[in-house]
Amino acid sequence: EAQVTQNPRYLITVTGKKLTVTCSQNMNHEYMSWYRQDPGLGLRQIYYSMNVEVTDKGDVPEGYKVSRKEKRNFPLILESPSPNQTSLYFCASSPLRGNYGYTFGSGTRLTVV
């Protein structure tokens, strides 16, 4: 089944403790992206990648890092999480061109205390 898999689904952590949220897709998509969703603010893009070793900042990149060493994986790294990073996170992928939509993962609900 074509899908984007995020792990974990839920995570509670403490301020300053480094964490990684994994994202993997099995559709051979070039493009991958991370979003965070907060009440009243909609979906905001954190980082995106147009291919292996190519990443760029979205609208709210502060406090996050990403890497794209393989086409299928696009992990989101929080080096020193803070409470304002408590949010619902989504990973998405799509082909680079053509009239295809994004495929989203099921989400990761992160709480930083």
Add this chain to the structure above:
Amino acid sequence: LAKTTQPISMDSYEGQEVNITCSHNNIATNDYITWYQQFPSQGPRFIIQGYKTKVTNEVASLFIPADRKSSTLSLPRVSLSDTAVYYCLVGDIGSDFGNEKLTFGTGTRLTIIP
């Protein structure tokens, strides 16, 4: 990137046709219009995409007038399960840089009433 404007919320009764309109006055020549549906705590799901006139699939129809400054998502005979947030996006998906910064905004919260 073209900015989009949608109603914040809409209510409708079961069995009715629902039309959600999105304004995108600054749409560029190469931009496509894409709609997504999102249920609570789930990732958005692609519904439909179009460039001009009318597009129909098994879920919805998308109407785009000749000037392309707006678009209307039409959901026929809605049911309770259509209660969700609907996002309108505009962007150039036909180039190498088309997908890079598609902005979702806050969408339209559609509530279906029994």
